[in-house]
Amino acid sequence: MGTYAITGGSGGIGGQTVKLLKEAGHEVINIDLKGGDISANLASCEGRREAIEELHQRCPDGLDGLICNAGVSGAVSNLQLIVSLNYFGTIELAKGSFELLRKKKGCCVVTSSNTISQGAGRMDLVDLLNNSGNEQMILNLISKWDSTNLSVGNSIYVATKYALARWVRRISSSWAARGVRVNAVAPGNVQTPMTAALQGSARDALNALPIPARYGQEALMVPEEIAGAIVFLTSKYAAGINGNILFVDGGTDALLNSEKVY
Amino acid sequence: MNIIQKYIETMENRDYEGLAELFDCDGTLVDHCPKGTLQPEYHVYGKEAINMFFRNKFTFGKFSISEPEIIDERHAKFVANYSGYMVMAIATIRYTNEEGLIQKLSVRPK
Numbered sequence: 001m002g003t004y005a006i007t008g009g010s011g012g013i014g015g016q017t018v019k020l021l022k023e024a025g026h027e028v029i030n031i032d033l034k035g036g037d038i039s040a041n042l043a044s045c046e047g048r049r050e051a052i053e054e055l056h057q058r059c060p061d062g063l064d065g066l067i068c069n070a071g072v073s074g075a076v077s078n079l080q081l082i083v084s085l086n087y088f089g090t091i092e093l094a095k096g097s098f099e100l101l102r103k104k105k106g107c108c109v110v111t112s113s114n115t116i117s118q119g120a121g122r123m124d125l126v127d128l129l130n131n132s133g134n135e136q137m138i139l140n141l142i143s144k145w146d147s148t149n150l151s152v153g154n155s156i157y158v159a160t161k162y163a164l165a166r167w168v169r170r171i172s173s174s175w176a177a178r179g180v181r182v183n184a185v186a187p188g189n190v191q192t193p194m195t196a197a198l199q200g201s202a203r204d205a206l207n208a209l210p211i212p213a214r215y216g217q218e219a220l221m222v223p224e225e226i227a228g229a230i231v232f233l234t235s236k237y238a239a240g241i242n243g244n245i246l247f248v249d250g251g252t253d254a255l256l257n258s259e260k261v262y
Numbered sequence: 263m264n265i266i267q268k269y270i271e272t273m274e275n276r277d278y279e280g281l282a283e284l285f286d287c288d289g290t291l292v293d294h295c296p297k298g299t300l301q302p303e304y305h306v307y308g309k310e311a312i313n314m315f316f317r318n319k320f321t322f323g324k325f326s327i328s329e330p331e332i333i334d335e336r337h338a339k340f341v342a343n344y345s346g347y348m349v350m351a352i353a354t355i356r357y358t359n360e361e362g363l364i365q366k367l368s369v370r371p372k
Contacts, residue, residue: 208321
């Protein structure tokens, strides 16, 4: 059986992924802010470095898979946290774990979002994230933005998830050439305590992103469904899949973007 | 009220449920106008998809119509607004089933 590391594995999609991997007999190391096997704040450079060092200490023989799932929504008032955790917390941990993955010809799965296809992200920020990679400069820019405006937070959230997907596409060729596959899942709206609490116009907006597989139910995806796709991408059955962004949204993207086939 | 009038009424009222009910179970709505706005065309297959698709468009203000004019029992023209980009459009009910429900409706620039 294999050894996998996951970020944000204490609940939700991450928690279900841990459950599925353990049920399959794998060892799973959960890296999380609280309650993980490795406690680390992946929004900070120091936290990332500590997590990577401990991962290397725990897994000297390498990793079969790394699942980068930790992230926050655009509803948090701390805009810099969205960038630091969602984007830099993911790619820095992935890059720091690459040699461990390479030892076992492992794979990496990143959690993006199906919102990347809905045009709400700031593409200038996406370009800055992917092309400059200068975290402090980007945080300085964002510090001037209106953190009380929910649409600003959402546009940053979407940008970080778009940039993650594009990072996966860009890095996938060279990593695969060295034996490491890297893919992303793009979940639709998932049942969480936060989405369950939404009311009024926020609830209306949520329901206006229909999930065809839930037609007429006003229901969201459940974490198990996303976790199943993640586990599939880590499995031998996905050995030929690399550089893909797998939409796991019950068909929302196909509904709203039927003409985009590639 | 005939089917083209009902179509215009539901579109003006942003009534995605009423709009979907005008269509046959496998009815399709094809709108070629967005292509001229550098947005993808609409190809929406099935009444449930029409319901969900226009719920999204209407709720987020991505699509609306104004200045409608019924031309005849199968045609109507209007100004269609795609995320702020306006197009003079003409809708054509191409096929209906035995119950009068729309099997295919197309919208093109006028």
